[in-house]
Amino acid sequence: MIERFDTGPRMSEMTIYHGVAYLAGQVPEDTSxxxxxxxxxxxxxxxxxxxxxxxxxxxILRAEIFLADMADFAGMNQAWDKWVPEGATPARATVQAKLANPAWKIEIVVTAAVP
Incomplete structure (x- = not known):
């Protein structure tokens, strides 16, 4: 069975299937x-x-990080390094991308196991 969370007409914020949670891209609310x-x-x-x-x-099994500007890589890593658990770092990719809202500096997609 597929579970869906915060489902809207276009997308769900998260779906879970066979013990794996798939999150939609998460973006900041305060773009200032x-x-x-x-x-x-x-x-x-x-x-x-x-x-x-x-x-x-x-x-978290995998994280995909999209930055609007790679010049923000160090600042993003500053916050990431404080947050990610030591010894439980996921596979990760970081790329520069044109994001849907020009005020967004970052979007992150994760996939996680549900024990």
Missing amino acids: ADIVGQTEQVLQAIDDLLRLAPTDKRH
Whole structure:
């Protein structure tokens, strides 16, 4: 059975199937924040969704990070390194991409195991 969370007409924020949670791309709400602030907002949104699964960041299998500008790589990593659990770092890719909203500096997609 597929479980869907925060389902709208276009997408769900998260789906779960066979013990794996697939999160939609998470973006910041406050676009006036710098890259560290926007990253912290996105990571909090990920924590909130994972809690619904229920799982947590220790069970993230893969993270895909989209940055509007690679000049923000160091700032993003500053927030990421504080958040990611030592010894439970997921597979990760970071790329530069033109995001749907020009005010967004970051979007993160994660896939996590649901124990």
